[in-house]
Amino acid sequence: MSSDAMAIRNVEVESLPLVETLHGWLTTVDHKRLGILYIAYALLFLVIAGIEALIIRIQLMHSHNDFVSPQVFNRMFTMHGTTMIFFVAMPILFGFANYLVPLMIGARDMAFPRLNAFSFWLSAFGGFLLYFSFLGGSGLYGAGNAPDVGWWSYAPLTARAFSPGHSSDYWTLSLLVSGFGSIGTAINILATILCLRCPGMKLNRMPLLVWLNLVMAGMVLIAITPLSAAQIMLLIDRYLGGHFFDAQAGGSAVLWMHFFWIFGHPEVYVLIIPCFAFMSEIIPVFSRKPIFGYPVMVAATVCIGFVSLSVWAHHMFTVGMNSYANSFFTITTMAVGVPTGIKIFNWIGTMWGGRIQFKTPMLFSIGFLFQFLIAGLTGIMMAAAPFDWQLSLSYFVVAHFHYVIVGGILFALFAAFYYWYPKMTGRMLSERLGKWHFWLFLIGFHLTFTVMHIPGLLGMPRRIYTYEPGRGWDTLNLIITIGAFIQAVAILVFVANLVISYFKGDKAGNDPWDAWTLEWSTSSPPPAYNFATVPVVASRRPLWDQKHPEDPDSRYD
Amino acid sequence: MSAITTLFPGTPGAWSLPHRGKVAMASLIIAESAIFTIFVVAYLIYVGKSLTGPTPREVLETPIFFTICLLSSSLTIHFAGKFLERDKRGAFLALWSFTIVLGALFLFGTGREWHRLIYEHGLTISTNLFGTTYYSLVGLHAFHVTAGMVMLCIVLIFGLAGRVGVEQSARVEVLSMYWHFVDVVWVVVFTVVYVLGR
Numbered sequence: 001m002s003s004d005a006m007a008i009r010n011v012e013v014e015s016l017p018l019v020e021t022l023h024g025w026l027t028t029v030d031h032k033r034l035g036i037l038y039i040a041y042a043l044l045f046l047v048i049a050g051i052e053a054l055i056i057r058i059q060l061m062h063s064h065n066d067f068v069s070p071q072v073f074n075r076m077f078t079m080h081g082t083t084m085i086f087f088v089a090m091p092i093l094f095g096f097a098n099y100l101v102p103l104m105i106g107a108r109d110m111a112f113p114r115l116n117a118f119s120f121w122l123s124a125f126g127g128f129l130l131y132f133s134f135l136g137g138s139g140l141y142g143a144g145n146a147p148d149v150g151w152w153s154y155a156p157l158t159a160r161a162f163s164p165g166h167s168s169d170y171w172t173l174s175l176l177v178s179g180f181g182s183i184g185t186a187i188n189i190l191a192t193i194l195c196l197r198c199p200g201m202k203l204n205r206m207p208l209l210v211w212l213n214l215v216m217a218g219m220v221l222i223a224i225t226p227l228s229a230a231q232i233m234l235l236i237d238r239y240l241g242g243h244f245f246d247a248q249a250g251g252s253a254v255l256w257m258h259f260f261w262i263f264g265h266p267e268v269y270v271l272i273i274p275c276f277a278f279m280s281e282i283i284p285v286f287s288r289k290p291i292f293g294y295p296v297m298v299a300a301t302v303c304i305g306f307v308s309l310s311v312w313a314h315h316m317f318t319v320g321m322n323s324y325a326n327s328f329f330t331i332t333t334m335a336v337g338v339p340t341g342i343k344i345f346n347w348i349g350t351m352w353g354g355r356i357q358f359k360t361p362m363l364f365s366i367g368f369l370f371q372f373l374i375a376g377l378t379g380i381m382m383a384a385a386p387f388d389w390q391l392s393l394s395y396f397v398v399a400h401f402h403y404v405i406v407g408g409i410l411f412a413l414f415a416a417f418y419y420w421y422p423k424m425t426g427r428m429l430s431e432r433l434g435k436w437h438f439w440l441f442l443i444g445f446h447l448t449f450t451v452m453h454i455p456g457l458l459g460m461p462r463r464i465y466t467y468e469p470g471r472g473w474d475t476l477n478l479i480i481t482i483g484a485f486i487q488a489v490a491i492l493v494f495v496a497n498l499v500i501s502y503f504k505g506d507k508a509g510n511d512p513w514d515a516w517t518l519e520w521s522t523s524s525p526p527p528a529y530n531f532a533t534v535p536v537v538a539s540r541r542p543l544w545d546q547k548h549p550e551d552p553d554s555r556y557d
Numbered sequence: 558m559s560a561i562t563t564l565f566p567g568t569p570g571a572w573s574l575p576h577r578g579k580v581a582m583a584s585l586i587i588a589e590s591a592i593f594t595i596f597v598v599a600y601l602i603y604v605g606k607s608l609t610g611p612t613p614r615e616v617l618e619t620p621i622f623f624t625i626c627l628l629s630s631s632l633t634i635h636f637a638g639k640f641l642e643r644d645k646r647g648a649f650l651a652l653w654s655f656t657i658v659l660g661a662l663f664l665f666g667t668g669r670e671w672h673r674l675i676y677e678h679g680l681t682i683s684t685n686l687f688g689t690t691y692y693s694l695v696g697l698h699a700f701h702v703t704a705g706m707v708m709l710c711i712v713l714i715f716g717l718a719g720r721v722g723v724e725q726s727a728r729v730e731v732l733s734m735y736w737h738f739v740d741v742v743w744v745v746v747f748t749v750v751y752v753l754g755r
Contacts, residue, residue: 111577111580111581112577112581183585183588186584186588187581187584187585187588188581190580190581190584191577191580191581191584192577194574194575194577194580195574195575195576195577195580196574196577197574199572200572217584218587221584221587221588221591222587222588222591223591224588225588225589225591225592225595226591226592226594226595228592229591229592229595229596230595232693232697233596233599233693236682236689236693237689240682240683241682241683242682242683242689242693243683243685243686243689244599244689244690244693249607249608249685249686250603250606250607250608250685250686251603251606251686251689252602252603255599255602259595259599262595
């Protein structure tokens, strides 16, 4: 029985007028279209926030540069950070979850399709609201336009006295709105996974991607909501004259830091766990082996989910907490490295002895493994409170978390793009452009973020708009800026690949990678209803069973 | 296409999954609990930190009667749901309306207390830390009660129109979960504000 038996023949559809096509996309409740909308919207903001990063890097290229004013520089790093976390990373990962989870569990849509559309548009309007601040943020005061208080917006910078005009309000409201969108999506993912699995898809047969997204959605419920609560408090302070973070009335600025990082650190895991999910699907397929240690992977993920909720104050060692708090957060932060290490061993265990195919998705996955390991190691270094006292708020920290976010999350995302683009569009991405993209981005990444550790160790603080010559930072900063531009070129290659391959790429067919999960059993792109007949599964690799009836996984289940 | 089922051998006999509405409401309750936790923590941290009066000890009166109203509405909504399950629509509507009356009484109690605090004691949200934390925590809860009341009233209107039958029982159950949650939150808020916070 070949997989062609599963194919749903492409029905010729009359091409609709542009307006009707647009109307269809705007009013869609289809999880696949919403997934693509999430991803497209995130890519748009990736380019915007990338340009902001380039502006930052041009300004820091050499000492005493005056490419932008200090005020604009503050706006750039605030908007860059806020956009990248909330309007690039979150929506792009939600987009993949939206697209893949129902397909992988053999469902026809998410549990609540209209809630899904509502959540997407909340997130989307949150992003547009943030960027409207460039026009509307000055308010009546003529005070600066876009938010300029840093992406964590510490009190009392956000108080009316220090942040007149409306720039901070745009920051607060846009994150509040998109936060509600995130909660809606998380609820939807949870309900979909728990209630819509196809017959036979027991919890211990779900693909790891689905398991990890389940944990991610659970974390969103607990981690995003403290930020929403803190934003409500900030609005009360700014509009109703409240005193939550007003030290002059007995309030506490440190409380904001706690509330922000109770959100902020689990957020990192909300972002990285879906990337672990991509790795857990891609590495086995290109190693031609099933994932090593499936139950341990699930357990390690759940463990990360719990432990990461109690590490937040390692962002606050320099605030001056007591020694018990410092010790506690040092220990928990180091502890979270254990399940993460287990995962890295399992991925390597999967590759060990496999017939590895070095296709572009696999290249990015291997890049992820190395870089995420180093990012984790610098994280463990800074988990030690005394080391953190030395290097907190320096470029060493900036290098560390960009290693996580770019070297880890973005590399995993690129792997996911090359792996699932054929499913989403029906066309393969070009391997040639993909290799160019990979190597250029790898070189640019290391020139920027590996080198960036050094000025940090030499004492260069983050968020300064310029610096004195002769401190040993000049050449390093120039190299970092050059690396940033190489990355930008690599992104252009990637975008070109996305566009060219959409029209001219090779036809993908149902299952271009000879993979094992259910999304590859339907046509590319899948029809609106996903599966003509709801599938029934008997093991973790239903397509393996189908292709190898003489030796199905279900025999060992 | 009927071949597909045979492609994956080992079809399970019975396949039942949880109700999506209940899972979603449970998830929402987890998320809401986190929001309330943050407000409760802020309240507790700021107990006694106000630089000026009035203090909770001077102005707060324990709303015993209205608390009893809200807590007993959990019972009435529970039994309303049970009657709907057995398709006893009259009893369902009667208990459902009684739940709404109890919820309205509670909101009236909150309103009266706020009126007294504002007009007799001059305590507003901007007066001091107590005012800020008190009005936001109690107000957040009252907002959830109000949202619940709106949903209860919608069900009542459909019920009076004869559109709520036993087939909607699971959905009514979901709303009932929310209402129980609002009541449990009040137990916490009551303990924090009127017992520990004074």
